[in-house]
Amino acid sequence: MLNVRIEAAIQKNICTTIGAGPAPDGLRNAINYTVFPGGARIRPTILMSVALACGDESPGLSDAAASAIEFIHCASLVHDDLPCFDDSALRRGKPTVHRAFGETTAVLVGDSLIVNAFATLAAQAAHAPKRAPELITYLAKYTGFPHGICAGQAWEDESVIDLASYHLSKTGALFIAATQMGALAAGHDPEPWQELGARIGQAFQVADDLMDVLSNDQDIGKPVGQDAKNNRPNAVTEYGVEGAKKLLNDVLGGAIASIPSCPGEAQLAKMVQMQSSRLMSVHQTHPHA
Amino acid sequence: MLNVRIEAAIQKNICTTIGAGPAPDGLRNAINYTVFPGGARIRPTILMSVALACGDESPGLSDAAASAIEFIHCASLVHDDLPCFDDSALRRGKPTVHRAFGETTAVLVGDSLIVNAFATLAAQAAHAPKRAPELITYLAKYTGFPHGICAGQAWEDESVIDLASYHLSKTGALFIAATQMGALAAGHDPEPWQELGARIGQAFQVADDLMDVLSNDQDIGKPVGQDAKNNRPNAVTEYGVEGAKKLLNDVLGGAIASIPSCPGEAQLAKMVQMQSSRLMSVHQTHPHA
Numbered sequence: 001m002l003n004v005r006i007e008a009a010i011q012k013n014i015c016t017t018i019g020a021g022p023a024p025d026g027l028r029n030a031i032n033y034t035v036f037p038g039g040a041r042i043r044p045t046i047l048m049s050v051a052l053a054c055g056d057e058s059p060g061l062s063d064a065a066a067s068a069i070e071f072i073h074c075a076s077l078v079h080d081d082l083p084c085f086d087d088s089a090l091r092r093g094k095p096t097v098h099r100a101f102g103e104t105t106a107v108l109v110g111d112s113l114i115v116n117a118f119a120t121l122a123a124q125a126a127h128a129p130k131r132a133p134e135l136i137t138y139l140a141k142y143t144g145f146p147h148g149i150c151a152g153q154a155w156e157d158e159s160v161i162d163l164a165s166y167h168l169s170k171t172g173a174l175f176i177a178a179t180q181m182g183a184l185a186a187g188h189d190p191e192p193w194q195e196l197g198a199r200i201g202q203a204f205q206v207a208d209d210l211m212d213v214l215s216n217d218q219d220i221g222k223p224v225g226q227d228a229k230n231n232r233p234n235a236v237t238e239y240g241v242e243g244a245k246k247l248l249n250d251v252l253g254g255a256i257a258s259i260p261s262c263p264g265e266a267q268l269a270k271m272v273q274m275q276s277s278r279l280m281s282v283h284q285t286h287p288h289a
Numbered sequence: 290m291l292n293v294r295i296e297a298a299i300q301k302n303i304c305t306t307i308g309a310g311p312a313p314d315g316l317r318n319a320i321n322y323t324v325f326p327g328g329a330r331i332r333p334t335i336l337m338s339v340a341l342a343c344g345d346e347s348p349g350l351s352d353a354a355a356s357a358i359e360f361i362h363c364a365s366l367v368h369d370d371l372p373c374f375d376d377s378a379l380r381r382g383k384p385t386v387h388r389a390f391g392e393t394t395a396v397l398v399g400d401s402l403i404v405n406a407f408a409t410l411a412a413q414a415a416h417a418p419k420r421a422p423e424l425i426t427y428l429a430k431y432t433g434f435p436h437g438i439c440a441g442q443a444w445e446d447e448s449v450i451d452l453a454s455y456h457l458s459k460t461g462a463l464f465i466a467a468t469q470m471g472a473l474a475a476g477h478d479p480e481p482w483q484e485l486g487a488r489i490g491q492a493f494q495v496a497d498d499l500m501d502v503l504s505n506d507q508d509i510g511k512p513v514g515q516d517a518k519n520n521r522p523n524a525v526t527e528y529g530v531e532g533a534k535k536l537l538n539d540v541l542g543g544a545i546a547s548i549p550s551c552p553g554e555a556q557l558a559k560m561v562q563m564q565s566s567r568l569m570s571v572h573q574t575h576p577h578a
Contacts, residue, residue, distance in 0.1 A: 015434055022454045023435030027443035031434060079400065084392035103373035104446060107396065108439045111368065114400060115433030118407040118425060125422030133414030133422055136407060144404030145320060146312030150397045154316035157393060165311045 002052075006044045009063035010035060010070055013120040015112075030101040030109045034074050039092050042275070043178045044070045046200065049271045050182025050193060053264030058131070062185040064124045065135050068117040069178055072143050075113035076174075078106050080153065086230070088223055114143070135181055138190065142177035149173050156232060163233060171208070172201030192260040199255035200272070206248045207279040209235040245280075252276040291341075295333045298352035299324060299359055302409040319390040319398045323363050328381050331564070332467045333359045335489065338560045339471025339482060342553030347420070351474040353413045354424050357406040358467055361432050364402035365463075367395050369442065375519070377512055403432070424470055427479065431466035438462050445521060452522060460497070461490030472549075481549040488544035489561070495537045496568040498524040534569075541565040 044066035051062040081088040081096040098106035125132040142148045152170025176197030180190035212227050213236045227234040235244040333355035340351040370377040370385040387395035414421040431437045441459030465486030469479035501516050502525045516523040524533040
């Protein structure tokens with residue numbers, strides 16, 4: 001099963017790429033607390049599904065890429081939960097990292113996981129001298145400045161927001177990274193895979209907006225109403241509940257239509273359809289998990 | 290001149306490796322504020338000096354490595370200055386990043402610079418398919434968990450500190466990265482260069498300890514007395530002022546003696562000697578710059 005493979009890959013790549021020996025236990029425990037147990041592992045699942053659809057000719061590289069993108073995602077959650085950002089108390093149904101381990105440790109967990117993501121990919125260079133650095137370049141592009149999730153978060157501090165850039169970098173970036181890195185890990189051209197990632201990202205954004213308005217804290221394991229509280233753009237505010245649900249449906253249809261020709265196209269369409277069903281039943285899902 | 294070359298390299302590699310387009314100006318300005326004007330650029334200077342001593346056969350790769358290590362160093366300063374760590378108001382004689390741009394931006398500056406360091410090295414992979422990923426592996430090792438500066442910082446939260454690991458990871462790590470990456474960029478085996486980096490790191494630690502006790506804020510452009518305030522180990526507390534000065538002298542002598550055989554050995558010894566003179570006149574220097 002895909003989820004078993006992904007968990008095994010994450011377990012293998014967590015910090016093992018960068019050696020062993022005496023190390024501060026607090027940070028070690030906090031890194032483990034952050035990464036395990038995981039949420040839905042949505043980004044690595046998408047990455048791996050694309051890699052499989054493209055033939056998955058370098059399974060070790062796909063595993064590393066799936067792990068790396070999850071490390072970046074986990075890092076972003078820990079930093080976004082910090083008191084200076086969302087000041088969240090709950091994440092995946094348990095105390096956030098800074099609540100459980102303190103704020104300094106939470107900053108270092110995020111930093112360490114970012115580093116470990118790139119170390120995980122670099123460790124594949126002996127077997128994949130061309131693709132491993134390319135994967136690093138893609139992951140960096142969608143993580144840092146000016147187009148990655150760091151930039152996406154920073155848009156929220158601007159007085160004038162470029163909404164397209166904001167959504168593309170805040171939520172879209174790691175989904176685009178997932179589809180493009182999946183293709184790249186399997187030796188396919190990543191460019192045709194941009195649209196699928198962007199549309200999945202947009203779907204998750206709209207689903208998240210719906211959930212932020214319609215759910216309660218217990219349902220989703222984290223605080224709701226954050227967009228209104230932090231004065232952030234939200235599709236429900238813009239289009240109403242029914243309008244946002246229609247938009248979500250349209251975007252998911254477009255995602256499936258955008259899948260490039262590849263050996264496992266039909267199987268991949270089924271995976272997107274499955275994720276879509278999860279998203280459409282917004283009250284039972286955890287889009288940020 | 291070496292410092293002109295280093296500044297040009299840093300300027301070239303700052304965020305240019307990861308594309309252009311609309312981006313949040315606040316984060317862009319804060320990244321520039323963090324990296325320019327620089328301090329003494331000590332780590333890239335050491336890296337470049339070692340690369341030159343080893344023949345500097347891939348100047349573009351040495352430039353990228355020097356830039357990458359400075360990005361990591363700058364990221365660490367911004368995160369270490371945060372309210373939850375040192376809560377510093379001043380750095381390099383001007384307001385710290387979180388004071389000037391806010392705490393959220395400061396977190397994102399650090400994250401973005403870490404990402405950009407790895408992107409800068411990955412961009413060299415087309416020209417240096419073997420060495421670029423190796424440089425990423427070394428930089429990651431000395432930045433993250435369990436042996437990098439993230440681990441070094443985390444030791445300060447432990448009730449029982451492994452002092453050797455603490456010093457090696459907190460201050461030594463990026464100096465070891467500097468010497469080893471300099472050798473690697475020039476195509477030499479990095480392993481014999483570990484000791485030089487470790488000894489230079491120890492010298493800077495002792496000099497920093499002396500300065501923290503003996504200087505005042507105006508002299509060094511950042512607050513002093515932080516070790517006592519934060520109950521951190523300090524060589525002056527342990528050996529007294531004269532004992533710490535003798536230790537510094539011994540360590541620097543050992544550093545010069547440890548330089549591996551290489552074409553530019555004599556020139557490199559002179560550089561270490563020059564840095565040593567700076568360190569020995571602790572009241573006029575900025576070891577963390």
